[in-house]
């Protein structure tokens with residue numbers, strides 16, 4: 001079993017590797033190929049994995065480091081795609097170019113997501129083409145953001161061989177289950193929408209929907225991050241629990257004010273942390289990574305507490321900070337397919353009639369059954385009219401972004417930004433695009 005990770009120099013790769021080391025079952029990954037454009041980062045991560053393997057007693061997948069995409073993908077059974085086109089500097093630019101004009105700058109939501117998509121989609125298409133050529137049987141598990149948009153674009157080439165994932169819904173389910181005093185495994189969660197734009201509408205345990213009871217219990221809601229973030233009253237009014245990213249929609253002006261008041265964006269903080277890691281990283285003994293990871297999580301908690309104070313969300317529970325959310329979802333999905341271990345996961349897949357009113361190819365985020373045959377979306381209730389409005393508007397924005405990225409049209413890119421309700425002005429759209437074009441060579445090569 002050969003697993004290729006694109007973005008293999010990423011600092012979350014050791015977490016995936018750790019999970020693979022623990023797996024001794026049949027059908028486990030025997031060859032792990034790490035691909036990255038940055039050979040230095042690749043070597044560093046390679047050394048961290050070597051240390052981890054040694055500490056583990058020497059067994060584990062063979063690790064291959066590769067900077068050539070085609071070689072990395074050839075013969076892969078599974079591909080995890082977790083790339084960041086333009087790096088963290090690009091993320092900082094997405095956040096700042098928007099905030100400077102008074103609108104939300106965020107990795108995936110608002111103008112930031114459109115800008116990130118513009119420079120990512122062409123690279124994602126190139127990856128999809130290469131997979132189709134050198135590993136046509138492979139499944140691509142895409143966590144590259146904006147995950148819904150990127151998955152839909154790749155599915156034009158790869159069809160059902162690409163699936164998008166996110167750790168956000170499953171994190172919410174865990175928090176909601178904890179507040180209800182049930183195990184997430186015994187509950188059925190009715191969740192639907194787009195990536196980072198979905199709603200939990202029902203939590204059924206033994207045939208009974210427990211969500212109305214929770215929504216009527218402010219004290220219990222306040223034990224969840226969503227309760228603190230959105231406020232129990234608003235959740236009761238909505239009659240659903242929105243994905244945490246909907247905070248940017250329901251509390252739009254508060255969100256912009258909080259981002260502006262923070263003094264630094266999330267990207268700026270991560271850039272600082274990771275520069276430290278890459279500076280200290282090379283040659284570090286195995287324990288150094290664990291220590292660094294611990295320190296990073298600690299600092300992240302401090303930052304979150306700071307910025308979450310403004311939102312009222314409060315601190316994240318330690319369990320939510322433990323990391324590995326993505327890795328867990330990706331590995332679960334891979335095992336379900338490879339070993340025919342049937343399971344239910346929230347995935348980003350083509351709609352095929354699941355959400356009423358959206359066309360068949362629209363990639364949506366819904367519960368799916370997964371096994372060796374692949375994935376099948378579950379039937380879900382129609383979206384509430386206001387949710388449907390948001391979802392269909394954002395699907396149009398996503399598709400306009402993809403069209404701009406593939407045609408290289410400045411006018412279409414302006415249109416994608418201007419149509420985004422969180423941008424809300426053609427003038428602002430042009431201003432953001434122009435500062436992006438000045439700052440980012442990765443965008444200049446897309447919008448010719």
Ligand code: G6P
Nearest residue numbers: 107108145166167168266270325
């Ligand atoms: C969650 C989201 C991801 C997002 C990440 C940002 O996991 O589901 O889509 O990329 O948060 O995390 P970061 O630590 O980079 O801000």
Ligand code: MN
Nearest residue numbers: 147166167168
């Ligand atoms: Mn996500």
